[in-house]
Amino acid sequence: MTDFEQLRAVDLFAGWGGFSLAAEQAGLRVVLAANPWSLPVEAHQLNHPETAHECQDLRQMDWSSLPEYDVLLASPACQGHSSAGRAARKFSIQANKRHDALRATAWAVVDCAEVTRPRALVVENVPEFRDWDLYDLWTEALRRLGYGLVELVLTASDFGAPQRRRRLFVVGILGADAPSLELTVRDERPIGPCIDWDEGDWRPVSRASSAVQRRIADAQANHGPRCLSQHVSGHRGISLDEPIRTVTTQDGWVVVDGDRYRPLTVRETARAMGFPEEYIWPESAGRRDTIRGLGNAVCPPVARELIAAVAGELAPSAQREVVDVNTGRRVSLPMPADEAQAVVEHLSAVDPNGDYVARLAA
Numbered sequence: 001m002t003d004f005e006q007l008r009a010v011d012l013f014a015g016w017g018g019f020s021l022a023a024e025q026a027g028l029r030v031v032l033a034a035n036p037w038s039l040p041v042e043a044h045q046l047n048h049p050e051t052a053h054e055c056q057d058l059r060q061m062d063w064s065s066l067p068e069y070d071v072l073l074a075s076p077a078c079q080g081h082s083s084a085g086r087a088a089r090k091f092s093i094q095a096n097k098r099h100d101a102l103r104a105t106a107w108a109v110v111d112c113a114e115v116t117r118p119r120a121l122v123v124e125n126v127p128e129f130r131d132w133d134l135y136d137l138w139t140e141a142l143r144r145l146g147y148g149l150v151e152l153v154l155t156a157s158d159f160g161a162p163q164r165r166r167r168l169f170v171v172g173i174l175g176a177d178a179p180s181l182e183l184t185v186r187d188e189r190p191i192g193p194c195i196d197w198d199e200g201d202w203r204p205v206s207r208a209s210s211a212v213q214r215r216i217a218d219a220q221a222n223h224g225p226r227c228l229s230q231h232v233s234g235h236r237g238i239s240l241d242e243p244i245r246t247v248t249t250q251d252g253w254v255v256v257d258g259d260r261y262r263p264l265t266v267r268e269t270a271r272a273m274g275f276p277e278e279y280i281w282p283e284s285a286g287r288r289d290t291i292r293g294l295g296n297a298v299c300p301p302v303a304r305e306l307i308a309a310v311a312g313e314l315a316p317s318a319q320r321e322v323v324d325v326n327t328g329r330r331v332s333l334p335m336p337a338d339e340a341q342a343v344v345e346h347l348s349a350v351d352p353n354g355d356y357v358a359r360l361a362a
């Protein structure tokens, strides 16, 4: 990699593309995204057309075929770890086996790291990932490969998403001690502005089941006529003035407006996850698939903050300098790699003879 080249990322378990989007927003180029099913690959492709796509089960991946890259992003399937998954396993041997198989997909991260040795890796999962019987072995395997690891449980609403969603991020830097990453926590954003009151499929509350009517009445008693409720027994509703709680693949959130209610729209769900308005999904994707893709996604705002911090570790901004080759004068650029690159490109455009070169200080 030359000094000011953009960092490159590979996104395994790429799904609907939340992690890839975060990486792009942090200034990285996502060179490859992999997922075994065609619909997520199509959704990813629509939004990340510059990225190469592999429609591939990662348990069968030939890691030696990956392009050159710097940062491995991976959010292995979480169903085998989450509390919802644990409950399902109690009742079904089949769910048990399926979840065991899904949990095992986390080893793809170790396989990939062993063969390709990226400079850094960022792995996302539910916090219960750490309760996995093999978690200590999994982290030890990454350490043996030379990664200094740090584990962070982050809440998306601390980083700009209107959702209190807690996720574990395991960050590894090759050949370094456990990184200490500086993250900027922001004020929480409420879910209220994400709601389109004139959109969606409203139904009269009076036609809902008695359980739903009771929950809606409870939510309104707690938070007023306009609020959110969730199809979960005993749910007390939430105010529009606070972030929504975890958006899952279950499509269980409803918007309440006086005597009518409806599910969150797909666009509202995307906003709750922190996806920008221009993010789209295939026309062929039904509501169920799209909500599943979004509910499974990594919240881009929190991952963006983290990936930017990781990128800062890989290329400390304090060492960035532009050198004027005519005078030998050095100007330091205390900014992330992508911004420094933009400055260099600007200087080159101002000076088409190419008298400015950029490089890292020795």
Ligand SMILES: C[S@@+](CC[C@H](N)C(=O)[O-])C[C@H]1O[C@@H](n2cnc3c(N)ncnc32)[C@H](O)[C@@H]1O
Pocket (backbone or CB within 6 Å): 012, 013, 014, 015, 016, 017, 018, 019, 020, 034, 035, 036, 037, 040, 056, 057, 058, 059, 074, 075, 076, 077, 078, 102, 105, 293, 296, 297, 298, 299
């Ligand atoms: C947590 S979701 C990924 C979310 C995605 N990174 C995002 O931000 O939108 C996990 C993904 O793992 C994928 N997956 C499940 N089993 C897999 C396997 N054997 N190989 C590759 N991907 C798998 C699922 O299709 C799902 O998209």
